[in-house]
Amino acid sequence: MNKSARYGPRWPYIAALAAITLVFLVPQLWLLSLSLKEKAAVYQYPPRLIPDNPTIENYWFALARTQVPWYLWNSFKVAFLSTLLTLLASLPAAYALSREKFRARGPIMGGLLAMQMLSPVVLLVPIYGLVQGLGLVDTHAGLILVYASLQVPFTIWLMKSFFDGLPPALFDAARVDGAGRWLTFRAIALPLVGPGLAAAAILNLASYWAEFSLALVLLDAQERFTVPVGLFSLQGAYETEWHIVAAASIVGLVPVIGAFVLLQRHFIAGLTAGSVKG
Amino acid sequence: MTLSRIVILGVLAILALPHSGSAQPPLVTPIRVGNPDAPVTLTVWAQQDYSHLASRPAIAQVFTDVFTEWAQATPGVNLRVSVMPALEQHKAKLLLAASAGRLPDVASIDSFWLPLFLESGAVQPLDEFWPAEDRNDFLPFTISTLSDPAGHVYGMWHETDCRVLYYRKDLVPQPPRSWAELLELASRISREQKIAGYLYNAGRWEATVFDHLAMFWAQGGSLVDQAGRPVFGEGEHRARMVNLFTFLRDTIQTGASPRSVLASMDYQQLTSAAAARDVAMFLGGNWQLADLKANLPPEEFAKWDVAPIPQRDPSTSSTGTGGWIWVVFAKDPERRKAAVEFIRRVEAPANAARISEATGHLPVRRSVYEQFPTFREGWYARFGEIVASGQARPAVPMYPAISTELQLAIGYAVSGDRTPEDAVDDAYGNVLQLWERRSSVPAAHTGLDPLSWLPVLLAAGLTAWLFFPGREPAPRAWLAPAAALTGVFVLYPIFELIRLSFTRATTGSRGAGYTLASFTQLLADPNFWPMMGVTCLFVIASVVLQLGLGFGMAYLMDAARRRRVPGGLVARVAVVSAWVVPGVLVGVLWKILLMENRSGLVNYWLTSAGIGPLPLLSSGGLAVVSVIMANTWRGCAFSMVLQYAGLQRIPRELHEAADLEGASMAQRLRVVVLPAVAPVIALNAVLITLYTFNTFDLILPLTGGGPARQTEVASLFMYRLAFYDLDAGMAAAAAVVMLTLNVPLIWIATRLASGRPMRRAAPVNA
Known part of the structure; x- marks a missing residue:
């Protein structure tokens, strides 16, 4: 018998793994998003995970200053x-x-x-x-x-x-x-x-x-x-x-x-x- | 072996990589300021937001300029600057350094900490090198607050600040002058606009008290009498404090303010609510203006204005003025002179004006207001009028303790857990008890204290007895390195801790006489047992969740691996990346996520889903849930990895047999999986129980133990005792009690750990 018949479909596993990945990454993603924002966008409403004007300025500052x-x-x-x-x-x-x-x-x-x-x-x-x-x-x-x-x-x-x-x-x-x-x-x-x-x-x-x-x-x-x-x-x-x-x-x-x-x-x-x- | 190669590479890297150096040394580097070859080096413990290392570029630039000019003019001196963590952590570090005689030459401290250093004589007078005519340029309160009766001045004020009512002109045509007006207006705005009418700090931190003292002072209230004895719970003062607490309670009861104020633990939360257009009025500090300007588009910023703090009686006024100061600890006259000259240069009028423009604080020099028109116009003029009624905190050593109790009491009154009267009376009772405890401290031992050698002897004796037993051929050399390390750095501190628990030692001074008072007070403290309850809830819930979720995810990943489903590694890295985030950062990160105004991500999602917004940090029950969730998020990875490893030890044939038999999920778990991973789960449970008991780094920034004490776990309780209240004796007593209560747990863990080996996975019976 072939693999998928023996084990059943694979997609539920992929979906579950993806869900875990997302749930555990939300805080880090938010941190990443904050790090790419300008100061004025930090408390913007509605909050945006993907910044409007991403900038790497903050990283320069973190590394140099x-x-x-x-x-x-x-x-x-x-x-x-x-x-x-x-x-x-x-x-x-x-x-x-x-x-x-x-x-x-x-x-x-x-x-x-x-x-x-x-x-x-x-x-x-x-x-x-x-x-x-x-x-x-x-x-x-x-x-x-x-x-x-x-x-x-x-x-x-x-x-x-x-x-x-x-x-x-x-x-x-x-x-x-x-x-x-x-x-x-x-x-x-x-x-x-x-x-x-x-x-x-x-x-x-x-x-x-x-x-x-x-x-x-x-x-x-x-x-x-x-x-x-x-x-x-x-x-x-x-x-x-x-x-x-x-x-x-x-x-x-x-x-x-x-x-x-x-x-x-x-x-x-x-x-x-x-x-x-x- | 790859491992040894990694080790060798690591050692080589550490030996080979030099610290940075360049051909032409610049005058201002992050750590060294000034001529690198200068004969005199001063150590400076600065504040991040008042130095060339500020994370706000404008401030960093001003200080780089000011320091460069100082360095050019002073080739004979250089500075080694260390930027300290803010607030309580900085204070604790300074006190420990004072006890060890390791204070820096110059430090910047919060003005109200000065009494703590005056008491011990660590802080040096500045007036010898600071001419009277220059001192006269400073606002009078900055000199009088920092002087002793003999007229010596012990600090130089950086800048000052005041508390004001911020309001939006489009929603608040006329700023309220009285509490009654404020409540009426704010509750109407909340109802009609569906935003917060009025926000303020009510979380567990200093500003919660200091922001509101103005409302107590304006009624004529006093915290302490002339002798420094607390009086705020007696007679008229009590009535005034009860008035204030009643007003704060009413802000919630009338709907003027949301409960989220209970989670407000930094001014940023107020600014962020304003930036998200989620508030009409808030009680904030003058420096927030600069932040509002940076966070809001110009047309939105134009809607904001400031007014004096509303009072019970609208004809009175008051505001709290604080600010940080430079102090000099250097004892050697030469160094002291260099230190005073450095701070005088930094605070010279032209520099003070530049700095205040960048920081948004208020200058404390009269000449700055006279010579620099910026400070006579617009916003500064308004702040200038308000600061005229300013009052500083009482300069008494009891103030930090009073503040700690009032922070809690405000939390109880605002949340409605206690009546305003009870909240005031309880806080006063606790403060008085502490006052008596402090004023009855037995004279410190001078000379030899034979008991102080006891911990050394015990540690040495126990190590010798355990690790080097007399008759038997124990493998001494094999145990020696471990015995030496644990004997010195673990056993000795434990015995020293037990000794401290019988003293009234404070963090920063040791050797007070022996007493049982810490234990009797601790066990009689009505907060002690509820705190243990919170600890148990936190530990049990975290452990169960981490074990359960960890097992679930490990099982899923193992199943996916056996089916060759991709994505397992990505998921594993995602989970583990939560685990490697330092605890303090986890707390900060979750605080931003759970923020209770509209710009908080989780509440935004909950609102979009029609569930929220929820008081995730400000309601006791939910705050406990939030703390447990954050800890579980961080800790799951450890359980998952451990159990994933355990699952991989199950022979493939067993799973295949189960597949062939068509075993159900439950059968497979019971027969194949659980017997194999049971020992792993037991070990895992022991380890994370220990670990969770000691967790406080995450809670400290997330809730600070609040609202009130509802998320205060045992390790945080001890940390606050030792480093906020500086009561090392009491903290040690709490630790000893905890250890005693943990004995059964240790016993169980020992049994589990040394118990019979569990059987290997039993073969499936065909």
Whole structure:
């Protein structure tokens, strides 16, 4: 029997996918529309999704007169290095917690979960005091250390489940061959959880990219602001030029969306490979 | 492995890419202003709309010119400018910096914050380098408000402003002078023209209070007495405040104003209603004139005019005058002198005139009014008359707390949730309690506080005990990096937070004595438990919706993939693009979409469909729905991707078997799909529950927790306590209570996470 007879018609799927795409894109499309409008058209009635006199003037302004390009660079640097640090600290711990049996393992896993319950918002005041004590206020290093530490519990937790999913026979074989703990980790376990690692990295990157309150509190100098703080500081005390903010936001968002398009295959493959033991 | 290549490329890029530099350094760059080799560098925390980085081109140009001239005249000094986020976030940053001794040399702050910095002695007097004859050129209130009893002056006013009644001449032939006239006229216009008769700010922000204080002051009311003690809820003052609240309630009851005023959280919403020709009168600020002019075609703009704020007694008048000021924190005399000379140069008469023309604010120098005819004519002349009855906020440290309570109280009265009397009395009760709490703060510990070391010891001890147990051969080296990071940056702050919850620490000063007062007050607070209720509703609804919709979409996309239907990737990218938008931007974006005047897109569509317009942000119930929708829109992607991955793990043969068997949708879900994705759903539920509990970045710009407190979730409640009310002790106590209440949740999550592995997808029984 042919395909369409077996599966039924394809158009309902296309229609449903198109509907989802549209519904989820309305706010972004409105943002795009605002970014192409002249100031006078921002509050026009009736509201128009397609501007009457589209202009790219706002983009020139966002690129030349605001710091958005620098914010992008800062965000990239902070997100990338934080992710690297998170993974470097979490991977061995996750592996040990998955492979070794020791008394404190249960309490550690519980504690890691409990740490995630606390909103970083409530920790802002003590964290500021701590980072200041270390002399790291207004440095990317301070922000990266805090970011990485806050994500370590979740990343251990996630990576442990990937390690748990590896077949035990593999490790028995390695032991028979006389491989030590480090060799087994590096040569056998790590390559096998590669896709999971990619998924964990992308989750971390995304959360660092969007983080606002810690970056706001820990960074003072504009040349170090990340994208969310930078975009927020475009809003004025009295009035906000929405068409400019919109253009700057689009400039700040496009690289992330692009990165997702490039990485989404790895991401989904990684999660598929065994985000949860099953 | 591609991953390692990506990592190497990233590291190389970070190492290789230098920060921008050019051969001929210009004098005004976004961050550095002035000669790059100058021996003295001043740090400046500026406001975006009062600097060369303004997003309005005219303002940016004026400041670029002014700064260039300063730089040419001052080769020995340069500036490092940082533009700060507006309002409360800026204030919180400054206070934290003050506590850490990291204040900038120069900052621009809202005039009414000055008492917060005077108290701690952080702000420096300017008069030593600011001759009296120049000071005398400034309007008297700008000097007296910023002076201490000894005659030192601590700030230089940028510009000032006043509140006025904007009205459309074609609809309002004679502007109303009294409340009664206003109500009568506005309700008639609403009925006849089907537009808003009268709009004003009633959302949760400072302007809601300050715009209306004029109506309280004109009756002779006072917020505080000579000693700074709040009195607005006593005797005559109470009666005057109740009058004001009754008037505000009546604007809704008579139909003069729509309920959407409850969602009015920036002046832009008023301008936008005017631009959409959706309002006849509104209470706004003088600076909005420039915005109206830019947003309206000339013939429409010509219809607008301004009048003094209507009062209870038409023979009285008042208006709130505010404005931002320059302050200097630099202690070193040399730097202080350079700092004062910089702000004096910026505010020199010719510059002040140029700047005010670009910003639309009112100059505060007499000579500007005398020498520049622009400021004696037309609109400025009108504003000049109105500002003559101007009054500034009381310069007391209690004002921000009073404002916070009155913002809520106005929300309650306007929405009709409380009578004007109850709203005033409740607000006053809360303010008094806070006043007593503050005036009874035990003397700060000087010298060594042994308890302050307890969090360090606990964090170190717990880390050592958990990660490095004595007898067993635990893999110490493997755990060490993670243990070090979490021990220092997570465990220690948690213990420090618990310690703070037993103190009366404020954001910006620590070390007050130990007490249980924060807990007793918090648990006795009648708002605490309703707030927890809102939190639960928000979390449960968001989680259920995100899981459900996420699963639905994942299933659809998986089915489409199996049928080789195109478009899956596009849909996936569309959904995920919502997820990568930073939370603060999500809130701002949805606020624009849900705006309740005619230029709001969603309400425009609802109206076209014959359903609306709906009070999407101003009615408590709908505001909660809107917040949940915005959060679901943002969060669905995570659930979808996770579950899509889970669905892909189902072996193809199982689906094919189900196809052959002719299984119904329900059978397929129950037998093939759910067993496979159940563990994914469980993990997903735990993760997004945690995540949603901590969400406030989206709500803050969207509703600010309003109307009243109806969308105030726990994390926003704590953020406001710590960074708006600056009550770090109370915020810590709230966090500790939340943590305690979360213990069962943690327990369930641990069970779920470490529970027996679920079975693999069971084969379909033929």
